[in-house]
Amino acid sequence: MQQHIQSLPQDNPERVFKLHGDKLVGSRDTSKHLRVVLSGDTNIEQFAVIFLDAKNRIITSQVMFKGSLTSIVISSREIAKRALELDAAAIIVGHNHPSNSTEPSQDDINATTRIAITCRAIDVMLHDHIIIAGKNGYYSFSDTGIL
Numbered sequence: 001m002q003q004h005i006q007s008l009p010q011d012n013p014e015r016v017f018k019l020h021g022d023k024l025v026g027s028r029d030t031s032k033h034l035r036v037v038l039s040g041d042t043n044i045e046q047f048a049v050i051f052l053d054a055k056n057r058i059i060t061s062q063v064m065f066k067g068s069l070t071s072i073v074i075s076s077r078e079i080a081k082r083a084l085e086l087d088a089a090a091i092i093v094g095h096n097h098p099s100n101s102t103e104p105s106q107d108d109i110n111a112t113t114r115i116a117i118t119c120r121a122i123d124v125m126l127h128d129h130i131i132i133a134g135k136n137g138y139y140s141f142s143d144t145g146i147l
Contacts, residue, residue: 022058024050024092031130031138034094037061038132045072047095049079051088052127059086069098074111076118083124090125096132102139104131104146112141 024030030050037048045067051059064082065074072095083091093115095108104112112129119126128142141147 023056024058027128027130027138027140027143030092030094030128031132031140033061034092034130034138035132037063038094038096041066042096043098044068045070045095045098047072047074047093049082050092050094051083051086052090052092053087054089056090056127059088071107074115076111076115079115080118080122080124083119084122088124090127091119092128092130093126094128094130094132100134100137102131102133102137104139104141109146112147116147 024033033050034048037050038046040046040063046063047065047067048061048063050061053059062082064078065072067073079091079093082088093112108129108131112126115129116126126147128140128147130141131139133139
């Protein structure tokens, strides 16, 4: 099940939720955006992808995978397929942890590695993987040097 979130650009850079054509500035800004994208069922893990153009402007943001309370199955192939369909130059991925822990699991690290390898093969840059947890918590793979 895929949930698409897209709209026309508006002139308000202070908005939490960024729209089509906007840019995300840093992991904190991205985490706020992802918190809105992933705001559906917070009792299960959800995985979203933000697709970006060559100037790092948002093409669209969508929830691509849904799991259970403690796990989720992610297909790097489906992410790559969608990136190519949208002619995306880069992506940012993110998911929530219903447990409210921001620490990545070994499965999170492995999935990030698989996605990065797949993206590299199709010339799409993976900018970050952000884990959303609790009211304001987040973990950035890019900020911590994993990506």
